[in-house]
Amino acid sequence: MSLTVIKRYLTSSLVPLTRHCSTQTIKPIPEVPKSKGTTVDSNDVKQHGELCDKWWDLDGPMKALHTLNPLRVQLVRDGLANVGWREVNPAHPLEGVKILDVGCGGGILSEPLARIGASVTGLDMSKNLIELAKSHAIRDPSLSGRLTYLNTSIEEYIRTNAGIYDAIVASEILEHVADQELFLKCCADSVKPGGSIFITTMNKTIPSYVGGIVAAEYILKILPVGTHDWKKFISPEEVQRMLDKVGCRTKLIHGEFYNPISNRWTWISSTAVNYALHAIKTEEIKK
Numbered sequence: 331m332s333l334t335v336i337k338r339y340l341t342s343s344l345v346p347l348t349r350h351c352s353t354q355t356i357k358p359i360p361e362v363p364k365s366k367g368t369t370v371d372s373n374d375v376k377q378h379g380e381l382c383d384k385w386w387d388l389d390g391p392m393k394a395l396h397t398l399n400p401l402r403v404q405l406v407r408d409g410l411a412n413v414g415w416r417e418v419n420p421a422h423p424l425e426g427v428k429i430l431d432v433g434c435g436g437g438i439l440s441e442p443l444a445r446i447g448a449s450v451t452g453l454d455m456s457k458n459l460i461e462l463a464k465s466h467a468i469r470d471p472s473l474s475g476r477l478t479y480l481n482t483s484i485e486e487y488i489r490t491n492a493g494i495y496d497a498i499v500a501s502e503i504l505e506h507v508a509d510q511e512l513f514l515k516c517c518a519d520s521v522k523p524g525g526s527i528f529i530t531t532m533n534k535t536i537p538s539y540v541g542g543i544v545a546a547e548y549i550l551k552i553l554p555v556g557t558h559d560w561k562k563f564i565s566p567e568e569v570q571r572m573l574d575k576v577g578c579r580t581k582l583i584h585g586e587f588y589n590p591i592s593n594r595w596t597w598i599s600s601t602a603v604n605y606a607l608h609a610i611k612t613e614e615i616k617k
């Protein structure tokens with residue numbers, strides 16, 4: 331079978347598959363979460379750091395992250411508007427908003443958020459990627475003073491910076507961290523009461539295994555083999571449960587669909603493969 335035929339088969343079969351499979355169809359065996367005491371999976375961080383040279387290549391291994399930007403910028407902008415953030419400057423609608431971009435990599439999402447006015451702090455455990463993010467940001471003078479990049483983990487950072495952000499963005503990182511429960515607790519700790527938590531990640535379903543690993547890594551080779559570990563994929567219900575435990579109320583869960591042929595993302599109702607979530611930190615933290 332030629333590659334074109336395989337691609338055509340995947341696009342025609344994946345869409346209906348993902349649309350009709352809901353998370354209710356698969357009941358993962360509940361696991362007792364074991365705290366690993368750190369959010370950092372060193373092998374994973376190393377693997378991402380090795381992609382440094384190709385991070386900003388629009389046709390490289392990060393190409394799907396580049397084209398995910400319109401959806402995730404909309405998620406943040408609309409999410410903040412829905413919780414009452416008033417846009418005063420139409421040219422810079424996020425002016426005055428303090429955002430923490432955790433696992434920012436080379437800054438693919440940090441930059442557009444800063445470009446529309448937000449004051450963004452990007453954290454990543456990969457030193458190479460933080461260096462890359464800094465050097466890339468210098469190319470655009472309009473970003474000057476709006477972006478700060480730090481090579482650290484969230485648990486380390488919030489030791490001295492808890493509760494100071496209006497929003498935290500954790501995009502395509504939850505499926506890479508060592509301890510997801512600890513990671514989400516740190517996300518909650520980073521924002522002020524009433525602050526927003528924006529997450530994009532991958533569901534733990536059969537379609538996510540087929541689409542996110544088999545197709546993306548082995549057939550279409552969009553991502554290097556080993557980028558994702560299905561065991562770390564997580565259902566929206568599980569994320570919601572973990573956030574609830576740390577005093578965060580989930581406000582929105584929405585599915586995202588990636589078309590590998592057009593390299594475009596669209597919002598869909600099914601959360602079977604990729605999804606976005608917006609939660610709010612409530613005043614009272616449940617212990």
Ligand SMILES: C[S@@+](CC[C@H](N)C(=O)[O-])C[C@H]1O[C@@H](n2cnc3c(N)ncnc32)[C@H](O)[C@@H]1O
Nearest residue numbers: 369370375378433434435438454455456483501
């Ligand atoms: C798939 S990339 C996503 C990058 C960025 N969020 C984006 O969407 O453009 C995941 C990033 O998370 C970083 N990372 C993984 N675990 C981390 C942790 N515990 N603390 C900080 N960064 C982490 C990796 O080094 C990598 O750059």
